[in-house]
Amino acid sequence: xINFERVGVIFPGNCHALRDVSLNVARGEFVYVLGRSGAxxxxxxxxxxxxxxxxxxxxxxxxxDITFLPRCRIPYLRRQIGIIFQDYKLLNExxxxxxxxxxxxxxxxxxxxxxxxxxxxxxxxGLFELRDxxxxxxSGGEKQRVAIARALVNDPQIILADEPxxxxxxxxxxxxxxxxxxxxxxxxxxxxxxxxxxxPEKFPARAVHLDAGRLxxx
Amino acid sequence: MTAKFLFVSARGxxxxxxxxxxxxxxxxxxxxxxxxxxxxxxxxxxxxxFTDSVARFDTVRIYPAEKADLQTLxxxxxxxxxxEAVTVYSGKETKEYIKQNAPAIDGIEPLPDxxxxxxxxxxxxxxxxxxxxxxxxxxQFREMNGVESVSYGQxxxxxxxxxxxxxxxxxxxAAIIFSAAGILIVYQTVSVTMNKYTEEIQVxxxxxGTEVFITMPFIVFALCIGASCVxxxxxxxxxxxxxxxxxxxxxxxxxxxLSWSYCLIFTVAAPTVTIISGFISANSFLRSCRWQ
Numbered sequence: 001x002i003n004f005e006r007v008g009v010i011f012p013g014n015c016h017a018l019r020d021v022s023l024n025v026a027r028g029e030f031v032y033v034l035g036r037s038g039a040x041x042x043x044x045x046x047x048x049x050x051x052x053x054x055x056x057x058x059x060x061x062x063x064x065d066i067t068f069l070p071r072c073r074i075p076y077l078r079r080q081i082g083i084i085f086q087d088y089k090l091l092n093e094x095x096x097x098x099x100x101x102x103x104x105x106x107x108x109x110x111x112x113x114x115x116x117x118x119x120x121x122x123x124x125x126g127l128f129e130l131r132d133x134x135x136x137x138x139s140g141g142e143k144q145r146v147a148i149a150r151a152l153v154n155d156p157q158i159i160l161a162d163e164p165x166x167x168x169x170x171x172x173x174x175x176x177x178x179x180x181x182x183x184x185x186x187x188x189x190x191x192x193x194x195x196x197x198x199x200p201e202k203f204p205a206r207a208v209h210l211d212a213g214r215l216x217x218x
Numbered sequence: 219m220t221a222k223f224l225f226v227s228a229r230g231x232x233x234x235x236x237x238x239x240x241x242x243x244x245x246x247x248x249x250x251x252x253x254x255x256x257x258x259x260x261x262x263x264x265x266x267x268f269t270d271s272v273a274r275f276d277t278v279r280i281y282p283a284e285k286a287d288l289q290t291l292x293x294x295x296x297x298x299x300x301x302e303a304v305t306v307y308s309g310k311e312t313k314e315y316i317k318q319n320a321p322a323i324d325g326i327e328p329l330p331d332x333x334x335x336x337x338x339x340x341x342x343x344x345x346x347x348x349x350x351x352x353x354x355x356x357x358q359f360r361e362m363n364g365v366e367s368v369s370y371g372q373x374x375x376x377x378x379x380x381x382x383x384x385x386x387x388x389x390x391x392a393a394i395i396f397s398a399a400g401i402l403i404v405y406q407t408v409s410v411t412m413n414k415y416t417e418e419i420q421v422x423x424x425x426x427g428t429e430v431f432i433t434m435p436f437i438v439f440a441l442c443i444g445a446s447c448v449x450x451x452x453x454x455x456x457x458x459x460x461x462x463x464x465x466x467x468x469x470x471x472x473x474x475x476l477s478w479s480y481c482l483i484f485t486v487a488a489p490t491v492t493i494i495s496g497f498i499s500a501n502s503f504l505r506s507c508r509w510q
Contacts, residue, residue: 049424072428072429075423075426075427075428075429075431076426076428077426078423078424078425078426079425079426081426083424089417089420089421089424090421091417091418091421102418102421102422102425103425103426105225105422105427106422106425106426106427106428106431108221108222108225110221150425154425
């Protein structure tokens, strides 16, 4: 599902963000990407959703070599990926339902059709009662669950989670982890970036370690 | 396709209404520009029509060479295409003509008839009564034997034609300048509005929204601005016409109302220009976004 072959990323100023990274993540696999701040974890994720191109090497996502992917096809690649950010990337002025609905807007879903998809998901994530509440009124844990709902609503093949539990207490972090593991069981490839080394112990899965742009199996 | 179009159109109209305060300033500025343009076209067109009506080109005079036979010349001139009638004025008739038309001139009576020039007056047919046709007819008259000179008021025709050309050039330049100003206003308004929607655009980009999906509401937004400007500027012009221009029209004998063809062209062109401007602005904004 995700295939990196000797990938390198060099930012302007000869800054090596990734060096010779090779990684394979299969369908239904859960992989932790561990490492300190600045190790290149977020760069790795951004390559997967084609936010930029690698300087060298090959990145294949769901069968697409992103280096040769035309710019106009990138949105269609992103539709197969659910992305969860540490800072949620939600619109504070909109309510929970409308935030999740944004992922369906791109398919021109009408409100009634969107409701059929979103309401069961919100019930599953314990957000149904909050569906009409503006996001700015929610706690950190609730916001992160909204972000997960938005990432899951299209049943993506790949889920990228960039420090999803970084701002949460242990109870909320555990709840988020359970949601991600549930998505993995359903068949999605989940790549979770974290600097919390205890996470793989609490929720065991394959882990890789990034250090100064180099990848090692942990 | 219709559902998609309705979806993005609804979003564009919503944008326009949500940012009405911001859009309103652009609509007012653009409408003011267009109102100036309408007034310029109205006055310029009025002057042009006025000069057309006062400058009548319907006759050509042929002055024969010495010893030329007037009757033969008249017959040849009558055969030229576009000639309605030929009147022959001998020296004596010319003397009578001057006496009748310029009674204030003294001392004509004692003069001998033969010092007055004889000439032919050619009346052009209705559909040839314009400077271009008369020039073409004059050219044929000049080539005839026994013709010394031909005149139909070329100097006036040239001056009027130059004047009309200058008015048209000024109106054309005004249309270009105001269109450029309109493009800039819409470009800037769309840019500012997109800036306010940066977070939403970013989220749509992350979840897989295509460029068309993201930019189309802003292009519809630009279209809303254009359509509002057409409506507002033409309405303001109508009020201006009824309150001020109509009285000038009556007093000066000008026709200052805008033609239907102008209104139609403007109604199509102005929104088209705003759509193009919105398209360029929205796409250049997306290109400038790092995360796109």
